[in-house]
Amino acid sequence: MFGHACVVAIEVQDLSKVFETGRRRHRRRVDAVDNLSFSVERGERVAYIGPNGAGKSTSIKILTGILHPTQGEASVLGVVPWLDRRRLAARIGTLFGQRSLLWFELTPRQSYRMLAAIYGLDRRREEARIGELGDLLEAGDLFDMPVRSLSLGQRMRCELAACMLHDPEVLFLDEPTIGLDLLAKQRFRELLVRLNTEQGTTIFLTSHDVADIEHVALRAMVINHGSLIYDNEVVAMRRALLSTKLVEVGLSRPAPAPALAGVTVLEHTETTMKLVVDTVTTSIRHVLDDLLDGLPVADISVVDPPLEQVIASIYGRSAV
Amino acid sequence: MRGLAATFRNALAEVRSNRASFVSQISVMVLNDIVWVFFWVLFFRRVGSVRGWDGRNILLLLSVLTAAGGIALGVLANARRIGTMAVDGQLDAVLALPVPPLAHVLLRRVEATNVGDLVFGVVLFLSAGSPTPARAAVFVFAVAAASVLLTAFLVLAGSLAFFAGRNEAGELGFHAMIVLGAYPIDIFAGAAKVLLYTAVPAAFVSSVPARLIEDFDAGSAACLVAVAGVFAFAASASFTLGLRRYTSGSVWTR
Amino acid sequence: MTRRRWPGVTARTAALRVVAERGGMGVTLVFYVLVVVVLASLWRVAVGANGGNVAGYGAAAITWYVVTTEATVIALNNRLIADTGRDIGSGAVAVELLRPASVLGVRVFSELGRCLPRLVACAVVGGVLALVTAGAPPRPATLALAAPSLVLAVACNIVAQHAFAATAFWLRDAGSAWFLYQKLIFILGGMLIPLEALPGWLERTASLLPFRAMSYAPARLASGHLEPVLLVQQVGWLVVLVGLAGAAFRAGERRLQVVGG
CATH class of the missing domain: 3.40.50.300 (P-loop containing nucleotide triphosphate hydrolases)
Structure with missing residues (x-):
């Protein structure tokens, strides 16, 4: 033009x-x-x-x-x-x-x-x-x-x-x-x-x-x-790169880790649980529903992966 | 032009936003300056006159110095902060505006304390300077020239920080001018005297103007204007060149 | 009773900090030299114009006098009153109440530590400067008295400034008025002009006030006057000022604890 x-x-x-x-x-x-x-x-x-x-x-x-x-x-x-x-x-x-x-x-x-x-x-x-x-x-x-x-x-x-x-x-x-x-x-x-x-x-x-x-x-x-x-x-x-979310769960009593598709357990103690959710395979909403139904949840939060992790995965990818 | 006027209006509004503290800061500075008057009166009472200076013309010197200092340090308060601003990267906000940066920076801040100096200088001249219309006109001219020179010197000394990355020179330049300007030039001799007429032109911010008011002579007046002009040009040039080396505090934060 | 260590440690830490930042010390010294050269020139010219003697001071004596008074003032942090007052006014001082040492004591010793390196540097540079420009001190032996007197002068000043700043416990924003306190030393402390050169009534007034202990006393000694009584007076004033500042801080701290910051 x-x-x-x-x-x-x-x-x-x-x-x-x-x-x-x-x-x-x-x-x-x-x-x-x-x-x-x-x-x-x-x-x-x-x-x-x-x-x-x-x-x-x-x-x-x-x-x-x-x-x-x-x-x-x-x-x-x-x-x-x-x-x-x-x-x-x-x-x-x-x-x-x-x-x-x-x-x-x-x-x-x-x-x-x-x-x-x-x-x-x-x-x-x-x-x-x-x-x-x-x-x-x-x-x-x-x-x-x-x-x-x-x-x-x-x-x-x-x-x-x-x-x-x-x-x-x-x-x-x-x-x-x-x-x-x-x-x-x-x-x-x-x-x-x-x-x-x-x-x-x-x-x-x-x-x-x-x-x-x-x-x-x-x-x-x-x-x-x-x-x-x-x-x-x-x-x-x-x-x-942003296909994962981190879910942190506070437990009111000890409970076994759930087995859900697209969810990896990062850390598991008697009172807390840290999970990584792959949002390509599953939706975060779906995972939250299942967690709230199946676990004695006292507290729950969803966070983005920090920028450092995103950058690390960029480097990881370009190295491949 | 309209932008600069609006900037200065805001600077005034800011300094007056707390009226009580504005008035008290001005009064304190006036009292502070009165201590100096007191000193000179006591001094000359005791020693008579010194190399052509006596209690009368020393007060003229003090009135020009405080009035010019009040303009350079109070009305154009950022003049003495150029070095700090350059080193700490405080010029970003100005540089993001479509304005001539030096003029904007100078008009952007008024300091109440030093406005007290200006008030004091004018009052001192009116009360102890035997004002006649002719002498008053010379006073206004001399203060104007001296404040341009003082401001320019402060900007020049501060702009060195762009190149040195530190502001000691600016700080020292400021103190040197104020200290040296506060005394009659004739107590110095030899190289010191030459220095005070040239590189650190303290003679021109107080002694020369005071003599002009007492005894006007066109040659000295022209000299004063010329020196002020040269320093103004050097200040503006060094600031402009300095901006090319401005690092905006990015050295640390990137 | 165990010996209390905090005064010494506080002062030393503060002193080390000042010595570490050489840039600041450099600026202080250059400023000191500048002021001394100018003021000494003025007085020497005046002495010369008066047949070599003003109020009993000759050219050498007046130079040693000026070198000393300026050291007592320039070695100090000139924002001390304002800074202390701000810390008190803002309530920052409340935190210091938690320490197992006197608030005033820690502040005074840390300030002393800050200013002693500067005082020593100014005194040495000033001594050399006076030697070069005006010759030997009129009576070198008096310098031995002037040295402790310098430290006492600075101590008196720091304590007095804390007493002044303590008004911030009661008054908000009296900041700029404190500025004037320092100016009293210019005249009544003999910084710009020897007390003997003042008119009689003013000299008598000055002799009743503590400011002479903060600047005039060491300068009088350094300018060749063997008057040990000056040291006694300084110690006397120091005791009085410590009493005043201590009372002001105790009352202020009580108020802080009752009313809150």
């Missing part, structure tokens, strides 16, 4: 970033990002995941123009981030979980007013947009409270509104759900999906929480030691 540039949101080619730390004799090179290449189309919801120190934040900071790369090329919305940072900044939104766009002592609305002026929104546009985001993020009633009085979950919704104020085409989020409780996490994930489907915003999300990937993203990229080690649709990833 309009050619390549209109479809591609992010294009990365052989990107590297080397940090040098320590002084003189103890100088040490760290390859934070190592020959990274990928591309993301407009309207995608991408999870960019990896363990702590894998290079996620560094690459996202290069893509937003905060850091200069050591080598390689990248463009976001057709702009080279580190050469034309300000022009790009006007068209993207960034949310770093640990760093705030909001002023702690002021109300979110006061911060929005400043951001609106910075992004060149006129007052009518500003009012309209704040109203719209207030509805969309169910946060309108929070906008006039001082930020210091908000809970973390409430604050994150206000932060999200702050970085969406100028209607960015791409939204970069770095560990946005970190520190949130389960309910707030779930709600935040739903909002991200809604922003994407209703406003067409491209979502580029880093996390080391497996659930973020499953509930937000359609595509997952896994990075480790600065390089991409996996890139696929989340559906495919789930089939291949």
